[in-house]
Amino acid sequence: QVQLVESGGGVVQPGRSLRLSCAASGFSFRSFGMHWVRQAPGKGLEWVAVIWYDGSNEYYADSVKGRFTISRDNSRNTLYLQMNSLRSDDTAVYFCARAPLWAPPDYWGQGTLVIVSS
Amino acid sequence: EIVLTQSPGTLSLSPGERATLSCGASQTISNNYLAWYQQKPGQAPRLLIYGASSRATGIPDRFSGSGSGTDFTLTISRLEPEDFAVYYCQQYGSSSFTFGPGTKVDIK
Numbered sequence: 547q548v549q550l551v552e553s554g555g556g557v558v559q560p561g562r563s564l565r566l567s568c569a570a571s572g573f574s575f576r577s578f579g580m581h582w583v584r585q586a587p588g589k590g591l592e593w594v595a596v597i598w599y600d601g602s603n604e605y606y607a608d609s610v611k612g613r614f615t616i617s618r619d620n621s622r623n624t625l626y627l628q629m630n631s632l633r634s635d636d637t638a639v640y641f642c643a644r645a646p647l648w649a650p651p652d653y654w655g656q657g658t659l660v661i662v663s664s
Numbered sequence: 665e666i667v668l669t670q671s672p673g674t675l676s677l678s679p680g681e682r683a684t685l686s687c688g689a690s691q692t693i694s695n696n697y698l699a700w701y702q703q704k705p706g707q708a709p710r711l712l713i714y715g716a717s718s719r720a721t722g723i724p725d726r727f728s729g730s731g732s733g734t735d736f737t738l739t740i741s742r743l744e745p746e747d748f749a750v751y752y753c754q755q756y757g758s759s760s761f762t763f764g765p766g767t768k769v770d771i772k
Contacts, residue, residue, distance in 0.1 A: 581761065583709075583763075590750075590752065590763060590764075590765050590766045591701075591703070591709065591752050591754075591763040591766070592763065593754070593760070593761040593762060593763055596759075596761060605759040605760065605761075607760065608665065608760075641708055641709075643708075645756075648695075648697070648756075649714060649756070650697075650699035650711060650714050650754055650756045650761075651709075651711065652711045652714075652720060652721075654708035654709055654710075655708065656707075656708055657708060
């Protein structure tokens with residue numbers, strides 16, 4: 547069955563960096579686009595970034611552009627989110643999700659919590 | 665960037681009633697690439713509808729989607745106890761996959 551397991555969350559000081567990982571199994575990882583979506587405590591969903599199945603394209607929300615980088619290693623079935631210059635408003639649960647080409651995310655992980663605080 | 669709005673913010677209904685949720689876009693969504701998700705507390709979102717009107721795998725037929733262009737609707741024909749949750753629309757017709765702010769369906 548499809549499984550997506552996020553890791554790497556934790557408490558980090560403002561201005562510092564953190565890298566999230568998403569381990570995929572149960573499907574052909576190299577055939578699917580992958581997204582990061584976040585949810586601040588008590589708030590709605592915010593799309594963060596997407597990467598094409600082959601890594602050829604990446605797109606970002608304006609709120610993270612220039613600070614976050616999405617990447618993937620198809621040989622390791624793993625998605626990454628490198629987060630630099632973290633701010634308090636980056637505090638959220640970060641979900642990874644897979645998406646077929648020209649389709650919305652259909653399977654989601656359970657999320658990893660990132661808290662940006664001094 | 666396409667901005668999505670959802671109404672109402674909260675919908676208070678009883679089990680068995682019909683729920684009608686709206687999602688509006690600031691510009692036309694290409695190919696009607698509009699999805700609906702359900703989210704319960706502490707859980708990841710669950711895809712319900714894609715392409716504005718196609719049900720995702722395993723979604724009961726009491727959930728239906730309609731609309732095109734800039735105006736979309738999610739209808740739950742008869743609310744079951746497990747349907748009380750927050751519902752989000754998302755557009756995936758541009759390179760910025762924005763979500764709406766959500767509609768909470770709670771028990772009256």
